[in-house]
Amino acid sequence: MSEPVSALHHATDDSGLVAIREVGPLGMITLRGDLADKTLGKAAVVAGGVNLPEQRHCNTEGEQGIAWMSPDELLIMCPYADVQDRLADLRDKLAGSHALVANVSDARAVFDISGDRVREVIAKLAPVDMHPDQFNGTMFRRTRFAQVPAAFWMPDDRSARIVCFRSVAQYMFDLLKVAAQPGSEVRHYA
Template sequence: MSEPVSALKNAVYSDGIAQISEMGAVGMITLRGDLAAKPLQKAAIAAAGVNMPEQRQCLTEGTGGMAWMSTDELLIMCAYADATAMLADLQEKLAGSHTLSVNVSDARAVFEVRGPHAREVMAKLAPVDLSPAAFTPGMFRRTRMAQVPAAFWMPEEDVFHVVCFRSVAQYVFDLLSIAAQPGSKVDVNWSRAE
């Protein structure tokens, strides 16, 4: 079996105000259905290893996690090597229920934006209020970054994880790198911005 290859082969940009890193191959399963249904909740929690996320929330633990994508959709994250078996387990547990689960690992790219100016880098690119009072660790947004759809969350302070389609991975990496280039600090006074 061949080794998985991520879209940009773990590209890193570290010369600017934040470090931009492609996170390599990440296991991701889209699960659609009635999020209030107990069988779906039980199967999703068992797969992700975290509780059900609330609206606009992403919960993570190690390589596992789960993000609320919409009123009927979750994104379950895991180690890349575990995604196929996890999908089979989900489909077995949810057989007979009105759900859809798909392994989207190879269709996505994941980036990390890290550093004390990570919030500024992200604020340049997405129409989201990223002030510390409005966007805190664990929060999740689906939005656009310049010309492409993307989603992001903060697993911890000063760190953002960004998910986009694999087909636009280079574009998103370049966007993030330009937004983080040396001398591009905005010096936002977040307390005044709130």
């Protein structure tokens, strides 16, 4: 079996207002179905290794997690090497349920940005109120960064994790670098 390759081969840039790092391959499973179904919920918790998140939130612990994507969709995250086993387990547990389970790991790129100006960099690109009173804790958003569909959450006040389609990984990396250019500080959240 061949080794997985990240979209940008772990590209990094720490020359700007935030450090930008493309995360290596991360296991991601889309689970669609009735989120009120207890069988589906229990299977998702086992696969994601964390409790189910509230609407528009994300629960993570290390490489494991579950993100609320829509009223009938969850994104389950796990180590890349565990995806096939977790996928098989989900399909087995949900065999009698109306659900869709798909491995989307290789279709996505993941970026971590960190530093004191994380909120400012995101606010330049996404139509999300990044004030700490409005976006905090385990909140999760599906949105756009410029014209790129993406999702993000902030594991802490100084970092964010962004997920986008692999096909636009270079564009996303470049967007983040431009928004983080030294001298482009807005100082709105400082």
